[in-house]
Amino acid sequence: MHNLKSTYTDYILFPCLLLFTASLPLPIAFNSILSILLFMVFLADIRNLRNYTASYLKSKRNILLLILFFSLIFSVIYSEDKKAAMKGILTALPLLSLPLAMTTLNNLSLRQIDILKKVFVFSCLITSLIYFVQTGIRIGLFDGSYKFKPVSLAYQSSYLVYNLTYHQLTPSIHAVFFSLYIAFAILILLLSFEWKTLLSKILQILMIIYFLLYLILLTSATINFALYSFIISGVFLKYSFKKLSHYLLFFGFIIVGTAITDYLLVL
Secondary structure (H helix, E strand, C coil): CHHHHHHHHHHHHHHHHHHHHHHCCCCHHHHHHHHHHHHHHHHHCHHHHHHHHHHHHHCHHHHHHHHHHHHHHHHCCCCCCHHHHHHHHHHHHHHHHHHHHHHHHHHCCHHHHHHHHHHHHHHHHHHHHHHHHHHHHHHCCCCCHHHHCCCCCCCCCCHHHHHHCCCEEECCEEHHHHHHHHHHHHHHHHHCCCCCCHHHHHHHHHHHHHHHHHHHHCCCHHHHHHHHHHHHHHHHHHCCCCCHHHHHHHHHHHHHHHHHHHHHHHC
16 A cells, blocks of 8 residues: 555656646646646545545635635626636636645655755746746847837836836736746745755855846836745844844845835836
8 A cells, every 4th residue: 555655656646746836937828737637646546535635625725715616606697708707717726626636745755845846946947037038039138129119108117127027928927926936936945945065055046146136127016025024034033143144134134125125116
C-alpha cells in the first residue's frame, strides 16, 4: 500500500503539480487546462477520496467557495444571457476544484515542496523576461518608434510607460495580476530558502532586486504596499533590535517602501 501511494505521489501527482506551478504566471488558458488535469489526477486516487473530501470541507474558506459557486449556478435562472452565464460558471469551476485537489499536498515531501517553490520562482523569472520583450516589440521600444506615437489620454504618462506598465502584458494577463505573482516570488526568495554558497546568495540578491524593479514597472501601488508592509512586519518580528544593522534594515525598508508606494500613487 505504501509503495502504491509513493508511486502515485512521485510519478503522477508531483509531475502534474510541477506543470501547474510553472503555468501560474502564464495566460489563463494554460492554468485552466492544467487545473482540470490536476483535478482528474486527484480523482484517480480513489482510496483516499473520502479523507480528501473531509479535509476540504473542514475549511470555512472552501465552504464559502461552494456557496459562491452554487450562487453562480442559481443566477443562471434569472440571467438574460444564458450562454455568458454558463461561460462564467465554467471559468469559475477550476477555482472550486483546485482547493480540493490541493488537499493531496500533504503527501508531498519537504524536498518536493521546495522544488515546487523554485519552479514557481524561475517560471516568474522567465515569463517576466518574455512579457517584457513581447511588450517592447509591440510598442516599438527597441526600434524607438514609440517616440512618434501619441500620449495616452487615459493614463497621465508617456506612451512607453502606459504600455509597459499598468496595462495588458498579453490578451489574458494584466499587469496587476502578474505583479501579484512577482510579489509571491519575492517572498519565496526571502523566506523559503537557505542559500548556503556565496554564489547562490548573490543569485538570490540579484533576483530579488530584479523582481522589485519589475514590480515598480508594473505600477501596482496596492501590491507594492502590501509586499513592503509584509516585509517590514517580518523584520520587526524576526530581529531583537540589539544591533545597529537591525534598525538600519527596518527603517530602510520603511523609507524605501513608503517612497515607492507614494511614487506609484502619484504616477
